[in-house]
Amino acid sequence: MSAEQTTAIVLRTIEFSETSLVVTLLTRDLGRVSALAKGARRPKGPFEGALDLLAVCRVVVLRKSTDTLDLLTEAKLHRRFRGGERSLQRLYGGYYIAEMLRLLTDDHDPHPDVYDLTIHTLEQIDGSGEVAPSLLWFDAQLLKRLGHAPGTDRCTDCGNSIPPARRIAFSLTAGGVVCDKCRAKQRQIISVRTTVIDEIKRLQSGDTRLPTQVTQDLYGEVRAVLNRYIQTVVGRVPRMQAFLPETSS
Ligand SMILES: [Zn+2]
Structure with a gap:
């Protein structure tokens, strides 16, 4: 067993016994x-409210060598997520981020860039940033950093360049755009405006930072493509997808 100190974001807490919690953290x-x-469930317990959903804290984790749960021995609160006190949209936005991280990250597989991305997005959701474009940017950046970026340049199947057109075929199973020749082989195809693919490309580029805007004209379709793509990647419909903003602002 070794004690390790790091910073963490609380993704979930589950009651374990009358006095204890099992917490899922992104460290x-x-x-x-x-x-x-x-x-942790005792009124004056050792964690003093540091383990609320999306709280950022300094933690000490005792790593177990076997399959049993690690042990959290210290958590000192840095920042509480308060967006939910101001609007339901900010609250649901926060829940959505926590769910995406639970679904897409793996235990003991460190991604400091994903941690930093999450902190940066939560600052927007918890502050005055617009929720809808912040979440689109978060999804595009998260998928890219975890190696799941949808293909937006060349045909995802054969690798050939795709001639310019107003609409483009996006294959959910191949994980990106496909050319006319490969389109017939695909099982789950959606036809998407090329401007929507360009917007996804912009959102996942390293040059785009928050705060960013997405026009109302593109928002619904970008959101829908990413939602269906994420469903294919994780193998189910994330619960919080139904609570995502319907308009871009
Ligand atoms: Zn092709």
Whole structure:
């Protein structure tokens, strides 16, 4: 067993016993961690409210070598997520981020860039940033950093360049745009405006930072393509997708 110190974002807490919680954390240095927090449900317990959903805290984790849960021995609150006190949209936006991280990251597989991306997005959701474009940017950047970026340049199947057209075929199974020749082989195809693909490309580029805007004309279609693509990647419909903003502002 070794004690490791890192910063963490609380992704979920589950009651484990009368006094304890099992917490899922996204840590900066250890990746996603599930740990037992003994005494966390006691009124004056050792964690003093540091384990609320989306709270950012400094933690000490005792790593277990076997398959059993790690042990959380310390959590010192840095920042609480308060967006939910101001609007339902900010609250649901926060829940959505937590769900995406639970679904897409793996235990003990550190991605400090994903941790930093999440902190940056939460600052917008918790502050005065627009929720809808912030979440689109978060999804595009998260998928890219975890190696799931949808293909937006060449045909995802044969690799050939795709001649310019107003609409383009997007294959959910191939994970990106496909040319006319490969289109027939695909099972799950959606026809998308080329401007929508260009917008996804912009959102996943390293040059785009928050705050960013997405026009109302593109928002619904970009959101729909990413939603269906994410469903294919994770193998189910994320629960919070139904609560995502319907308009871009
Ligand atoms: Zn092709």
